[in-house]
Structure formats: structure tokens, C-alpha cells
Amino acid sequence: MNPGPEAAYIAFDGDRRIATGDLREVARAAREVLDRRKHAAILIFDAVTSGPIDIDFRGTVADVEARLPAIASVPTGAKDAAPSAPRGPGRPKLGVVAREVTLLPRHWDWLAQQPGGASVALRKLVEAARRTGEDGHRVRRAQEAAYRFMSAMAGNKPHYEDAIRALFANDPVHFEKLIAAWPADLRDHALNLAETAFHQASREPAG
Incomplete structure (x- = not known):
């Protein structure tokens, strides 16, 4: 499963939570646990959907981070900041569509x-x-x-x-x-x- 933009993640080593946050932070914490205990049972989830996240932990921490999917950082309210077309006077356009309705x-x-x-x-x-x-x-x-x-x-x-x-x-x-x-x-x-x-x-x- 591919993580989505600005998602939060959570990592477990067995029954113990070892990290929460963005994917880079969680992957780094998981890799550090594996450095200490080679056979640690690491599972990482999307913290909202619980979808499993597969990460290749081979190599150094930098190697692991370099292989992570790019996660776009979209500033909050960026979409709202886009200029809108000026609205003229009178009743706003509602996009009403007239179609036939059959009722008793x-x-x-x-x-x-x-x-x-x-x-x-x-x-x-x-x-x-x-x-x-x-x-x-x-x-x-x-x-x-x-x-x-x-x-x-x-x-x-x-x-x-x-x-x-x-x-x-x-x-x-x-x-x-x-x-x-x-x-x-x-x-x-x-x-x-x-x-x-x-x-x-x-x-x-x-x-």
C-alpha cells in the first residue's frame, strides 16, 4: 500500500509502539530498532486506515530514507488561497439542472x-x-x-x-x-x- 500525502504512521515492535509521525520519522525509528535487534518484529501502519506499509530496511538509515516514497507537503489552506473568479451582483449561480421526475x-x-x-x-x-x-x-x-x-x-x-x-x-x-x-x-x-x-x-x- 502506498502512503498518501501528509499521512501519519505508527510503528510497532511486537506489542510495543516505537514511533508515530510522518513516514520518515517512523522509518528512522524502526531502522534504529533493527540496528539494535536484527530480528525485531517491526510492523508499520497508516495510523488512520491501518493499511500496512512495506519499507525496505536494507542498508543505512540514509539508504532507507532515500527509498521512501516522496510525500508532498501541501500547506494547509493552499487550495483555499487560490484566487477565485469575481462574483457579479445578483443571485449566485447554483448549477441547477432541470430534469424530469415521475411521481404518483x-x-x-x-x-x-x-x-x-x-x-x-x-x-x-x-x-x-x-x-x-x-x-x-x-x-x-x-x-x-x-x-x-x-x-x-x-x-x-x-x-x-x-x-x-x-x-x-x-x-x-x-x-x-x-x-x-x-x-x-x-x-x-x-x-x-x-x-x-x-x-x-x-x-x-x-x-
């Missing part, structure tokens, strides 16, 4: 009774549906990130399968109890990833 008479009757009329009501319904769908995608991505990390690092830890079930059942209290006895660094990162999933899920509208 009762649907048209209901839409006609809504504030702003049928067009406004339809736009609000579409935007609400989009937000609900996007929230669901965010929950799934967060759950998958936690699951990916736990599968790679904690498959042999106590209550692993029950913890996975609690993760996907959106049960943070039970999840935290199940992984309480795991090694501290591993447990804390799993909790951090899972809390993102739980937080997103708690924001989803009921029913």
Missing part, C-alpha cells in the same frame, strides 16, 4: 404542501439522504480500520473475537472491557481507532 399524484400533493414548493423539498430530501449515506460510509471505514489493525496485531490476544463483535455492534463499554488486559500500546491504539468508529456510529440518525 399523492407524492406531488405532499411536495406542493412543503415550504418552498416541490423543488426545495426534493433538494432537501436528496441532501438528507446523501448525509445519511456518507455517515454510514464513515462508520464502515472507521470500523474496518480498527478491524484491520486488530486482525494484524491482536489475533492471539484474549477475547479478540468478542472484541471484534463489540466493535461492529457499536458497544464501546463492552469493547473496552474486553481489551483491557491487552498490552498497553496495542490496546491504546485499538481503542483510539475504535472510538472513531463508535463516535461516528453514535451520530447516525436512529431508525
Whole structure:
């Protein structure tokens, strides 16, 4: 998996976290551990998605850094700083596209009774549906990130399968109890990833 721009990474030596930060910092710390212990079990992850990061550790620290993918440094707000076309007076252009919509008479009757009329009501319904769908995608991505990390690092830890079930059942209290006895660094990162999933899920509208 190729790391993305401005991503944060995390490295483990077995159950012990040895570094977090940008890829260069994490790779350097991992290489220093390997210098001390040739057979250290180093795993590096994207700290957000938990995707594994493969690094060639042959040679010196400088050799390792030279082989790292280039990561562009994009200043915060750079896109916003680009000049925009001057806006003329009057109502801003909304990019509205007129297309045919086929509904039953009762649907048209209901839409006609809504504030702003049928067009406004339809736009609000579409935007609400989009937000609900996007929230669901965010929950799934967060759950998958936690699951990916736990599968790679904690498959042999106590209550692993029950913890996975609690993760996907959106049960943070039970999840935290199940992984309480795991090694501290591993447990804390799993909790951090899972809390993102739980937080997103708690924001989803009921029913």
C-alpha cells in the first residue's frame, strides 16, 4: 500500500509502539530498532486506515530514507488561497439542472404542501439522504480500520473475537472491557481507532 500525502504512521515492535509521525520519522525509528535487534518484529501502519506499509530496511538509515516514497507537503489552506473568479451582483449561480421526475399524484400533493414548493423539498430530501449515506460510509471505514489493525496485531490476544463483535455492534463499554488486559500500546491504539468508529456510529440518525 502506498502512503498518501501528509499521512501519519505508527510503528510497532511486537506489542510495543516505537514511533508515530510522518513516514520518515517512523522509518528512522524502526531502522534504529533493527540496528539494535536484527530480528525485531517491526510492523508499520497508516495510523488512520491501518493499511500496512512495506519499507525496505536494507542498508543505512540514509539508504532507507532515500527509498521512501516522496510525500508532498501541501500547506494547509493552499487550495483555499487560490484566487477565485469575481462574483457579479445578483443571485449566485447554483448549477441547477432541470430534469424530469415521475411521481404518483399523492407524492406531488405532499411536495406542493412543503415550504418552498416541490423543488426545495426534493433538494432537501436528496441532501438528507446523501448525509445519511456518507455517515454510514464513515462508520464502515472507521470500523474496518480498527478491524484491520486488530486482525494484524491482536489475533492471539484474549477475547479478540468478542472484541471484534463489540466493535461492529457499536458497544464501546463492552469493547473496552474486553481489551483491557491487552498490552498497553496495542490496546491504546485499538481503542483510539475504535472510538472513531463508535463516535461516528453514535451520530447516525436512529431508525
